[in-house]
Amino acid sequence: MIDQKFIDFIKQHHVLTLATAAGSQPYCCNCFYSYDDTRNIFIVKTNENTRHTQELQQNPRVALSIVLETEEIGKIQGLQITGKAVFYDGELLREATRQYLKRFPYAVLKPGETLAIEPDYMKLTDNRFGFGKKLIWNNAKK
Numbered sequence: 001m002i003d004q005k006f007i008d009f010i011k012q013h014h015v016l017t018l019a020t021a022a023g024s025q026p027y028c029c030n031c032f033y034s035y036d037d038t039r040n041i042f043i044v045k046t047n048e049n050t051r052h053t054q055e056l057q058q059n060p061r062v063a064l065s066i067v068l069e070t071e072e073i074g075k076i077q078g079l080q081i082t083g084k085a086v087f088y089d090g091e092l093l094r095e096a097t098r099q100y101l102k103r104f105p106y107a108v109l110k111p112g113e114t115l116a117i118e119p120d121y122m123k124l125t126d127n128r129f130g131f132g133k134k135l136i137w138n139n140a141k142k
Contacts, residue, residue, distance in 0.1 A: 002040060002137050006124055009079055010035045010066065014103070016042065018117075019063040020085075022055040034103040036096070040119065042081075043100045047112040060085045062117060076127040082140070083119035092116075 019028040029052050031044040042064065046053045056062070064081040088096055097114040101107055120140040126133055 002037075002122075003124075003135055005126065005135060006079070006122055006137060007035075007037050009077060009124060009126070010042075011037075013066050013068070015066075016044075017065040017067075018044065018052055019065075020052045020055040020059065021061075022058045027051055027055060032104055032107070034100045036099055041096070042083075042117040042119070043096045044115050044117070045100055045104075045107050045110065045112045046115050047110075053113075053115075056085045056087075056115070064117065064119075073127060073131070076125065078125045080123045080125075081117075081119045082121045083117050086116045086118055087113065088116050 014032055015030055016033045017028050018031050019026060021027065029050070031046070034043040035041070036043060048054075062083055062085050064079075064083070066079045066081075068075070068077040070076060087093075093114060096116050100114055120138075122137040124135040124137075126135070
């Protein structure tokens, strides 16, 4: 079960940093996202010509970061995530695409495909609950 604090933080934001790696060279990019809390997936739209999509074809393991930009120490919040990128098909793809376009309707004008990211680990830092306070959700397979 995911603590509601994770879901609240995720739903307050709309851009994540996606980190991929192929070979020994890591790469990151920023993506608009939608979050499906019933299936615990992040949904982004991508294009087969992008570096991150090409790297995901080789290695689906990813890291994500969502952060609240602030200079006030007491308000620092950030979420670090690891997981797996999945290119859905069929009904799962249609549902994920519908959900993404509901949040970003203008994305219908941009060609590309919908990508789901299934997290297996999340660490939420939220200084509002105490300096350096961290919540961990871990569903990683051991």
